[in-house]
Amino acid sequence: MKSLRARILLLLVVVGIVPCIVLGSTILHSHQEKSIERYISQIQNQCTILSNQLESYSYLSSNDSKVVDAELTQLSNVYNGRILVINDEFRIVKDTYELDESKTVVSEDVIRCYRGKGTVIYDEKNRFFEVTTPVKSNKQVIGVVLMSVSTDNIMESGGDLKNICDLIIGTMAIIILIIAVLLSTLMVRPFGRITKAIEAVNEGYESEDLCENTYTETALISDAFNKMLGRMRVVDKSREEFVSNVSHELKTPLTSMKVLADSLLAQEDVPVELYKEFMGDITEEIERENKIINDLLSLVKMDKTSANINIQSENINELLERILKRLRPIAKQHNIEVVFESFRPVMAEVDEVKMSLALSNLVENAIKYNKENGWVHVSLNADHKYFYVKVADSGIGIPKQDTENIFERFYRVDKSHSREIGGTGLGLSITRNAIIMHRGAIKVYSEEGEGTTFTVRVPLTYVV
Ligand code: ADP
Numbered sequence: 001m002k003s004l005r006a007r008i009l010l011l012l013v014v015v016g017i018v019p020c021i022v023l024g025s026t027i028l029h030s031h032q033e034k035s036i037e038r039y040i041s042q043i044q045n046q047c048t049i050l051s052n053q054l055e056s057y058s059y060l061s062s063n064d065s066k067v068v069d070a071e072l073t074q075l076s077n078v079y080n081g082r083i084l085v086i087n088d089e090f091r092i093v094k095d096t097y098e099l100d101e102s103k104t105v106v107s108e109d110v111i112r113c114y115r116g117k118g119t120v121i122y123d124e125k126n127r128f129f130e131v132t133t134p135v136k137s138n139k140q141v142i143g144v145v146l147m148s149v150s151t152d153n154i155m156e157s158g159g160d161l162k163n164i165c166d167l168i169i170g171t172m173a174i175i176i177l178i179i180a181v182l183l184s185t186l187m188v189r190p191f192g193r194i195t196k197a198i199e200a201v202n203e204g205y206e207s208e209d210l211c212e213n214t215y216t217e218t219a220l221i222s223d224a225f226n227k228m229l230g231r232m233r234v235v236d237k238s239r240e241e242f243v244s245n246v247s248h249e250l251k252t253p254l255t256s257m258k259v260l261a262d263s264l265l266a267q268e269d270v271p272v273e274l275y276k277e278f279m280g281d282i283t284e285e286i287e288r289e290n291k292i293i294n295d296l297l298s299l300v301k302m303d304k305t306s307a308n309i310n311i312q313s314e315n316i317n318e319l320l321e322r323i324l325k326r327l328r329p330i331a332k333q334h335n336i337e338v339v340f341e342s343f344r345p346v347m348a349e350v351d352e353v354k355m356s357l358a359l360s361n362l363v364e365n366a367i368k369y370n371k372e373n374g375w376v377h378v379s380l381n382a383d384h385k386y387f388y389v390k391v392a393d394s395g396i397g398i399p400k401q402d403t404e405n406i407f408e409r410f411y412r413v414d415k416s417h418s419r420e421i422g423g424t425g426l427g428l429s430i431t432r433n434a435i436i437m438h439r440g441a442i443k444v445y446s447e448e449g450e451g452t453t454f455t456v457r458v459p460l461t462y463v464v
Helices: 004-056 066-078 108-114 152-202 216-266 272-301 316-333 352-368 415-420 427-437
Strands: 081-087 092-095 119-123 128-137 140-150 311-315 337-342 347-351 375-382 386-393 441-447 451-459
Touching (some): 004 081, 004 119, 004 128, 004 140, 004 152, 272 427, 311 316, 311 352, 316 337, 347 451, 427 441
Antiparallel strands (some): 119 128, 311 347, 386 451
């Protein structure tokens, strides 16, 4: 697992400590360079003085000046270096280490020095440098002084500075580490609070809205979480309502049956006609109970999330014809005219059972909530993407304030009227769920007392 806190900590440590180390070593390095430069120019000066002395004492030709010898030894000791005096035949006249006297030197820097300019060679790896200075007489180079000196003592003096640098860097590192630990803990704290709040909801505590506005990101998370919580509350409330509605709806026919049965039992010598009448009523209530249970089962099957959808290519014209053929006799009882108008033949990918149920609920309602001698007009049309079914009637209409609610489970505009004509209040929710399952849409337009029109739009091809 990748921890945000560990990452912030690492980032702070890297950003804080690395520059310290880089800065420290740069300062140290430049200090050492400067020291060496100074040291070299000091040696160069000494060499120039020495070369003047060599010239004035004619050391290169006679080689027996005590003063110069003493000077050479002193210089060699002071700077802990080796001094070679070379004449114009490239022969070593004097070596303070007394190793190579009388030998011939032909090195590049000595030759260059004979041309009149002193040279400096710094060998960083072997920690020494070599300085050559020409000895001039009447502007003529008559010899060379070569001095090689180790840089060890400069490095040693730099060692103290390095220790101080290391100490400062170490202290800084500890301080930065402490700050980084504190900061990273502080920075991830809002996320910890969010996790706690979500866990509290998970454990079932009635939790309040989350308000974690420390960062824009946490504010966005809080916002999304609150929306989800809101949805959960709505779902929970509607589930509770549904359960209580179901119990109530199932209880109503049972109560009626019990009243009927009790009143029969309470009377003695009940005439057969009354028995028959009451038993007829009881059968009606049983049928009603049955219808509610069937509708409930259809509704459960029509659950938007359920995957048991059986899509096939169907002829929608024929599907509507079948529905109307079944419902026309019922319409005829109330002298209601049912007209079907199709603008074109339509083939679409639908679940035949579910789509039939959805559309027949609409036509059934158009007949049920109609007036004597009324009409129901069903039309079918399509474009390249959707097919459209319109079910219009000349019925009682739906009051404006109720149109929003009629798709809710068990919602009925006029409970007693709906009950009288065998409504359960589940028909339109079944229809809407079926249409949504097909990724379609349903709308209602109604004028109270004049009629109602339902329009349905469903894609011709089923989209998963
Ligand atoms: P029900 O089983 O009661 O018919 P629905 O869910 O099918 O339940 O309809 C909900 C309510 O919407 C009905 O009770 C009725 O009041 C109203 N309604 C539905 N269709 C129509 C319509 N075509 N004309 C008038 N009212 C309607």
